[in-house]
Amino acid sequence: MxxxxxxxxxxxxxxxxxxxxxxxxxxxxxxxxxxxxxxxxxxxxxxxxxxxxxxxxxxxxxxxxxxxxxxxxxxxxxxxxxxxxxxxxxxxxxxxxxxxxxxxxEAASSGIADFDNVYQLIRRLSVKTSARNQFFGKVTAIKKGPVNIEVELTLTGGDRIYSVITHDGLETLNGEVGSDAWALVNAAWIILTLPDVMGKTSARNSLLGRVVRINTGIVNSEVVLQLDGGNTVSAVVTNESVEALGLEPDVKICAVFKASSVILGVTD
CATH class of the missing domain: 1.10.10.10 (Winged helix-like DNA-binding domain superfamily/Winged helix DNA-binding domain)
Structure with missing residues (x-):
């Protein structure tokens, strides 16, 4: 055969x-x-x-x-x-x-004659990421500017995340409204603020949640929030910040991060 x-x-x-x-x-x-x-x-x-x-x-x-x-x-x-x-x-x-x-x-069968390339593709698809936050949802809006494009991703539960990418990036992803998509955000890129500061910063993304877990280290702590929609957000902040913000389980807090800090991916 x-x-x-x-x-x-x-x-x-x-x-x-x-x-x-x-x-x-x-x-x-x-x-x-x-x-x-x-x-x-x-x-x-x-x-x-x-x-x-x-x-x-x-x-x-x-x-x-x-x-x-x-x-x-x-x-x-x-x-x-x-x-x-x-x-x-x-x-x-x-x-x-x-x-x-x-x-x-069917796609795998069509490429079986070139197994080496198929194997490399599978390896790329199974790559793991170090980003602590991985969000999944649908692209609900695309706003094109002269230099960059803002993509709105609506998560399960209704929360929204905004990502700024280049025109070439959108073309590479072949993204469009209605596409399933995911967003990666490094925990170190997230700033925690009190709820009354929400919407008063230049950062495009503001997600309100409650603290569900704090993992305390020697210098920094990982603070895990649960959003109303059910998703979780992890942020790495200093221990001094945890104390200054009065963070403990069930405290309401806002996760703030720039749209340029969001890495966007669109499923095929």
Whole structure:
């Protein structure tokens, strides 16, 4: 077999163990249940026995705090059966993961003949960063200036981060409104201020949160804040600053940093 005939293949499964897992076969069963409204007909369409279908449904229902499948007695064919809202969402999420997996496998297969380059690409994708703060969200605004571009990134929970990059940088990232993106901010680049100073500095980014942890060192301390949206921000400040600001758990504080200190990346 030549290299050009090789393909990268893989399966997908979500779960806690071999018994409690969402797989292609079980997702197909859920889809048949949604279409048929009957566990009996869904089992037949999925190529399962009636008992096998119920065993699979019971296993899937036990994976979550609420069931994926709900049954009403008295329906034709052993009772009416339908997916719950969670069941519909899990099927949609699994299919979305399957599509992304297919894209990756096809891309990997197309380059398998040039394995050395593929290997180097994988190594670049798996590189780790020393930046303490890694934020993920969507690009919600792009403001182009004559020299630089300001990119607005909205995080889960509604907090916003602004990054200033060059025109070439935006072209390289192929960034656009709606793109999934991430931002890196070094903890040493963040200044902590009292809430009443928020919005009164020249720094473009101001994030309000509460202190959840302080890791004290000999000279400096790492202060970890939790934002209202659920994200965390880590800042490295002097021990004298911790004392001067009166920092302790649950104290409200503002994390301030320049847009030029934000390294922006956009997913493909």
């Amino acid at each position: 030549s290299e050009s005939e090789l393909k990268v293949m893989g399966s997908l499964a979500l779960g806690k163990d071999e018994q409690h897992v969402l797989s292609d076969k079980r997702i197909a069963l859920l889809e048949h249940i949604a279409q048929c409204g009957s566990i009996t007909q869904a089992a037949k369409a999925a190529g399962l026995s009636y008992k096998g279908a119920w065993d699979a449904v019971d296993a899937m229902n036990s994976m979550f705090d609420e069931p994926l499948v709900a049954t009403a007695t008295g329906g034709k064919g052993g009772g009416g059966t339908q997916l719950t809202g969670l069941g519909v969402r899990m099927v949609d999420a699994y299919r979305a993961l399957r599509r992304e997996q297919k894209r990756f496998l």
